[in-house]
Amino acid sequence: MIYLLEDDDSIRKLVLYTLESQGYQAEGFSAPSAFWQAMRTQLPQLILLDVMLPEEDGLTVLKKLRGSGHTMPVILLTAKNTEYDRVLGLDQGADDFISKPFGMMELLARIRAVLRRTTPEKKTPEYCVGPLRVIPAQRQAQVNGQDILLTHKEFDLLLCLAEQQGRVLTRDQLMDRVWGIEADRENRTLDVHIRTLRVKLGEAGSLIETVRGIGYKMGAHA
Secondary structure, three states: OEEEEOOOHHHHHHHHHHHHHOOOOEEEEOOHHHHHHHHOOOOOOEEEEEOOOOOOOHHHHHHHHHHOOOOOOEEEEEOOOOHHHHHHHHHOOOOEEEEOOOOHHHHHHHHHHHHHHHOOOOOOOOEEEOOEEEEHHHOEEEEOOEEEOOOHHHHHHHHHHHHOOOOOEEHHHHHHHHHOOOOOOOOOHHHHHHHHHHHHHHHHHHHEEEEOOOEEEEOOOO
16 A cells, blocks of 8 residues: 655646556545544555645654654655755655656656565575475475476475475375366376375485375475
8 A cells, every 4th residue: 555645636646546557556645634544544555745735744744654663665755856855855764755746657666666675575485304495486396405307296296295394284185286176086196296206306205204094294304
């Protein structure tokens, strides 16, 4: 969610239309009182903040935001373009500064840049069990640092087991996750893939344990 605090109706409507057309959720406010009320209900991911506002100016709003511990990025929108105003806004805790009049493409580029800088990068988990390392982001498996060549289904099966290390997964659960709910439960596809996986993983193959009458699990030690 992006909040826009802008008292100019035409600018507010244009910015909101542009943001929503680009897939962003956005809400606009013409006065700080409405903005503060919304802040009590939902916190935005980013705030676009006009400097010249009724009730209280944007720099005061920004100071209150930072003083109350809110850390979401703020981009100041203002007709003022002096170095003093820019420095003052940045010193108050603004993440960027864009002068009016501005183009919508420039605004979108600034928003994307600020979000890239301020949004923590999500790290895809990796799974390490003994000598085995499973890297989902790269669809890669390694044993003692050496890449293991797996088919698509072999990797999916290994990943299911690694994600649930120590937990027994039934045959049906594994079939559903790797082959889909329409897969034939009566054939030996799962057993064949397990056997092939064990061979390809070498010394790490013993990590895949058979739980008789139930299914398989990824053990803790090879």
